[in-house]
Each structure stands twice: as C-alpha cells, then as structure tokens.
Amino acid sequence: MTAGVLRVSVVVPTYNPGECLDRLVASLLRQSLPTSEFEVIFVDDGSTDATPARLDALAAAHPHFHVLHAEHSGWPSRPRNLGVARAKGEYVQFVDDDDWLADEALARLSGYAAENGADIAIGRIAGHGRSVPRELFRVNRPDARLVDAPLMASLTCHKMFRRAFLSQHELRFPEEGRKRLEDHHLVTRAYLLSRRTCVLADYTCYHHSRRPGGDNLTAVRMEPEDYFRSLREVLDIVEAHTEPGPLRDRLHQRWLRIEMLRRLRGSRLRNAPRDWVDQVAAEARRTIRERFAPGVAAGLPALERTIAGLVERGRVEDLFHIAEWETGVEAKVRLKTYELTGHTLDVTVSGRLRSGDRPVSYDRTPDGRELLDLPVEEVPADLLDCSDELLAATDELRRPRLDVVARRVVDGDEFYLPVSFDVDRVPHRWGGLRLMWRGRASIDFRTLDGGRTQGDWILKARLTGSGCEVDATLPLAVSCAADGARPVVLDTRQPPPRPAPPPVRTGPWQRLKRAVRRRLSRGTGRSVRSS
Structure with a gap:
C-alpha cells in the first residue's frame, strides 16, 4: 500500500x-x-x-x-x-x-x-x-x-x-x-x-x-419471541443465497447449535427461569420443524443431536435431566511425561471424560452401533448413535479429538499446539465403552505467538467428543523472562522443598553438652534429649 x-x-x-x-x-x-x-x-x-x-x-x-x-x-x-x-x-x-x-x-x-x-x-x-x-x-x-x-x-x-x-x-x-x-x-x-x-x-x-x-448497548435479557423472529429473518438471508442441500444445512447448523441448543443445555438451562426455558424451547421447536431440513440436526454430534430431538418432541423435562448430567461432565487428564530440551517443551498426556462417578460411555448394540449413554429413557437410537462420529474420516470437527493449548496468564490468549493423538474405545467396569485420549504435544517457546512469550503460561488439555468439549489444566507452570527466552518449567505436583535444618553449632560448650548426653545415655540405656 x-x-x-x-x-x-x-x-x-x-x-x-x-x-x-x-x-x-x-x-x-x-x-x-x-x-x-x-x-x-x-x-x-x-x-x-x-x-x-x-x-x-x-x-x-x-x-x-x-x-x-x-x-x-x-x-x-x-x-x-x-x-x-x-x-x-x-x-x-x-x-x-x-x-x-x-x-x-x-x-x-x-x-x-x-x-x-x-x-x-x-x-x-x-x-x-x-x-x-x-x-x-x-x-x-x-x-x-x-x-x-x-x-x-x-x-x-x-x-x-x-x-x-x-x-x-x-x-x-x-x-x-x-x-x-x-x-x-x-x-x-x-x-x-x-x-x-x-x-x-x-x-x-x-x-x-x-x-x-x-450494561453495554446489547446487554438486555433476550425476549424469546422477538429474538427468534429476528433469527428467522437471518435464516431468510441464508435461503435467499443458497439452494437446499449440504451447504445450507451446514449454515443452518450454526443457529441450531449456538442460538438454540446452547441455551437449552448444561448450566445455562439449569440456571434459567422455567417460564423462560419453556418459551425458548417452544420457539426452537417451531424453528426446527418449520425451517430446518432433516440434514441439519443429523449432522450434529450425538449429544447435540439428542438435545435437538428432545426439543423437537417437546420433552423439556428430559432436557433438564441431560443438563444435570452435562453440568457434571469433567475431563480427567493425566500428565504422563514432560521434557524440556532447550526452548522446546514436550508433554505426553492421557485423558477421559466422566460425569459424576461414572464415565461418559457408550453401549454397543447387537448390530454394532455405539449409542451414547444418557440419563433419559425412550430416546430413538438414531439420535444417540456415535458410530459415525468415531469412524468417519470426512469431518474432523465431528470426531473425538485432543488438543493441547498454551494460555498466557496475563491476557488469557490461547494458542493451539502441534499435537499427535489417538482416541481408543475401551471397556469399563460398568459395561459398555468409554473413550480414552492419548497424545503428545510440542511447544517451541522461540516461535509460540511469533516469539512473544514473555510472562507466565499454563497448559491445558482439551478433550472433544460426542458434543462435549472440556478443558483440564495440566500441572505445569511455565515462565519466560523475556520474549523467546528459554522457559522455566515448574511441576506443580511436586511438594515445595523442605527448609534446610538449622546449622549445628560446634563451639566448646555445645561439644561438652553432647558428650555428657552420650555418657548419660550409655548409663541408662535410653536416649536423653536436650530441652
């Protein structure tokens, strides 16, 4: 220019x-x-x-x-x-x-x-x-x-x-x-x-x-009827510029996932007034039925597909059951190894998802399908089916994945790190299958964020699968004294060093006291401690 x-x-x-x-x-x-x-x-x-x-x-x-x-x-x-x-x-x-x-x-x-x-x-x-x-x-x-x-x-x-x-x-x-x-x-x-x-x-x-x-300009509580009226106008824009088919379905998924389902899941649902939830669910149900082709919900991961199906069927009470379960989902991640070589930190991790005291798991059907185990009854199997997510190679965003993320403490900025990983299905003791993530990430602190690495960093493992995306902080604290400097790594699992014992005084009076204690100890057959 x-x-x-x-x-x-x-x-x-x-x-x-x-x-x-x-x-x-x-x-x-x-x-x-x-x-x-x-x-x-x-x-x-x-x-x-x-x-x-x-x-x-x-x-x-x-x-x-x-x-x-x-x-x-x-x-x-x-x-x-x-x-x-x-x-x-x-x-x-x-x-x-x-x-x-x-x-x-x-x-x-x-x-x-x-x-x-x-x-x-x-x-x-x-x-x-x-x-x-x-x-x-x-x-x-x-x-x-x-x-x-x-x-x-x-x-x-x-x-x-x-x-x-x-x-x-x-x-x-x-x-x-x-x-x-x-x-x-x-x-x-x-x-x-x-x-x-x-x-x-x-x-x-x-x-x-x-x-x-x-109290910014748009921080006003959403009124469902007006909100969804405006949302449907945006869908009109999409439909004016696209033909029915995969692209339109992909675009429509955005509003289904974020503007509808996200409001009806997890803590957002649990903490919302019930009358408001009923209004949102009714507006979402109308929009799903009137505006979305079957391929819109069908292309979602199993958890979101199930929530969409329950919304369409008006099963609001079951949404609360799933929200309770989802609020308890957490990532259990283990830092297996780490090694700092020069400016490069390599870490290996493994992880799994749990809700409460049970794993996020799947039941395998006689015909080989794997169905997400959720705390609701009479859900059609096609909504719970995770087989396509685990096996399909055409859409990485729909498959389970592991990311390792570096987060700068001062401003919360996050950076994805190069990672190689595997996700295996393993049996668990309650029956069924659970996912186990294993991966290795490498962080070069000469090039992270273009070399702008001064300050403190934390590392997080992010487990994604079946509609859940959960972070767990790794027990490593990393600090760089200047941009591009060699990092200092602290394993926060290690206990702090014990303070050094006080120096032993060796003057003549101290030597005489120790000699007297030794002689008394030999005479009585027991140890004598000084006060």
Whole structure:
C-alpha cells in the first residue's frame, strides 16, 4: 500500500462507556499504523454521561479522531451505519466501546486483507469474560470458505470490511428498533457475497470484553419471541443465497447449535427461569420443524443431536435431566511425561471424560452401533448413535479429538499446539465403552505467538467428543523472562522443598553438652534429649 493513503476507518459506537473507553482510546493511540493512514470515527448514541465532551476533546487533540453526535437510538446499528457513511478509508474496522485493539492490529489486518485481495478480514479475537471462536483461529486462512472453514462461528461485526464491498452490496445494519442479532444480519449476508474472506490467526488483533455490570448497548435479557423472529429473518438471508442441500444445512447448523441448543443445555438451562426455558424451547421447536431440513440436526454430534430431538418432541423435562448430567461432565487428564530440551517443551498426556462417578460411555448394540449413554429413557437410537462420529474420516470437527493449548496468564490468549493423538474405545467396569485420549504435544517457546512469550503460561488439555468439549489444566507452570527466552518449567505436583535444618553449632560448650548426653545415655540405656 502507498504510504499516506487512508487505509482504515475505525468505527466505534458509544453510549455511556465510562472508564471502559480509556482502554480503547489508549489502544488506538498505540497503533503501529501511522496516524496518516487511519481514522477513528466515534458515533455517540446520545450518551448522558461525560462521554460527548470527552470525545470532542480527543478529536481536538488528535486530528485523525472524529466525532459524530447522534440522537439516542438505544442500539448500535444506527451509530455503526452513520460511521460507515462518514468513513473514507479503504477498509472499515468495527470496534465496540468496551473492547480494544492490539498494538499492531490495524497494520497487520489491513496488510493481510490487501495481500489476499479480501473483502473481509477477520483478526484473531481474545475473550475477556466472553466466549470467542476457537476453531476458526487454529491456523491462518488466506481464503476461508463457508464450505470448509468454520466462519459461521464468528458472526459478530468485529472485523475489517473493504468499504467498497459494503457500498457495492448496500450492506448495513438493520435499524428497525432494538433488533437482536443485528450483527448476524450484516455478517451473514457479507459472508455469502464475499469474493474472498481471510482469517489472520497468528496475531491477536481484537480483545472482546464484557463490560463490568453488563450494561453495554446489547446487554438486555433476550425476549424469546422477538429474538427468534429476528433469527428467522437471518435464516431468510441464508435461503435467499443458497439452494437446499449440504451447504445450507451446514449454515443452518450454526443457529441450531449456538442460538438454540446452547441455551437449552448444561448450566445455562439449569440456571434459567422455567417460564423462560419453556418459551425458548417452544420457539426452537417451531424453528426446527418449520425451517430446518432433516440434514441439519443429523449432522450434529450425538449429544447435540439428542438435545435437538428432545426439543423437537417437546420433552423439556428430559432436557433438564441431560443438563444435570452435562453440568457434571469433567475431563480427567493425566500428565504422563514432560521434557524440556532447550526452548522446546514436550508433554505426553492421557485423558477421559466422566460425569459424576461414572464415565461418559457408550453401549454397543447387537448390530454394532455405539449409542451414547444418557440419563433419559425412550430416546430413538438414531439420535444417540456415535458410530459415525468415531469412524468417519470426512469431518474432523465431528470426531473425538485432543488438543493441547498454551494460555498466557496475563491476557488469557490461547494458542493451539502441534499435537499427535489417538482416541481408543475401551471397556469399563460398568459395561459398555468409554473413550480414552492419548497424545503428545510440542511447544517451541522461540516461535509460540511469533516469539512473544514473555510472562507466565499454563497448559491445558482439551478433550472433544460426542458434543462435549472440556478443558483440564495440566500441572505445569511455565515462565519466560523475556520474549523467546528459554522457559522455566515448574511441576506443580511436586511438594515445595523442605527448609534446610538449622546449622549445628560446634563451639566448646555445645561439644561438652553432647558428650555428657552420650555418657548419660550409655548409663541408662535410653536416649536423653536436650530441652
């Protein structure tokens, strides 16, 4: 790119952000991209605190900062649209006012987008009190496609879009009131229209944070009827751009898994009010029956397939039974060996899944199928069948797998490590089969996160199988004194060293006392201890 050309317009909707804005502003002022090559457009949605005056002061102090003051709309869609209309950069990066950017985010992501001729560039995201996509950022993806990359795992708008692409297709956020899933409306359509989408996974660009107290623009409890109405509108977008078949089923799975089933499983279900659960289950049941082809649920792992089947059949009480079971699922992982050679740490691990005092297990039927053992009765065998997940080699995401992850303590950023593993089916004492994971991972601390390794690290084993994904922290603490430095590894299973005994005094008076004790001991036949 030519120096001095306006490469990026950063669009930030704001509403009463308070101190959260400090972190974002500091990150924008630290950007490695020259200030002549990017602009920041704050669009204030009628804040009632000191934000408007503060933004005006920032714009006065920094010529590349601009402020638009808008009448309060109560939702981020209109502020974002106003920002895009004002933007002049080749690319537009959306940022929320309680998030922040890494120092090289704009330079790296715009460079990667230009290098690959991308309409959309997605930078690696770190979550702080928020869940973020994991699988999408396993590797760099210069040409990520909906047919073979987990793009649908990331439907928030915190991405970089080519501005001409947004204009060409009139891509805007919906402004009809407080519409839920407003990101999904724009991003889904953008994915379907994009000539090329790229994913930068080897540098964390975006830090996605939950505002203390949860009082950001969209932190309002989901009202099921309105929420699912908006969700079905997003499904309309998918259906307008795809034909019935495997691709549409794959895309529909995203909303079934994350927006429906995730709300009806585990601790999220157990902790929700019952009347709300009943409403969500009813809306999900309607959507499954009216909008999804049979291949949508059929392509899910057994646990999710079973939950979807129970939802479709209106068996809400059984959902609570499974949620109780799933809440107790944990990974039992053993660190078998570890060895540090220079800068490289090698670890071998084994692991299994349990719920309570019993393994997550399978029953083998006379016809050779393996059915997930769940605490519910009269579930059709086709829902519980795990045989395809264990045997099929066509879809790695549906098969059991082992990952070893390095997590930086200071910011929670995670990195997948090279790992080789096997998953075996072994009998257990209650009958049936359980899965046993075994694997070996290697961590080179000269190259991890591009050599940015200073600080403390923990290692986690992540067991994935049959719809469960569970982490267990390995008992190793790793510390690097500087970027690329040789790591120091502490095995936390070892007891702390015992303090050294006090030095033995050897003066003449001490020698005389010891000689007297020895003589008395010989005379009485028992040991004499000093007080």
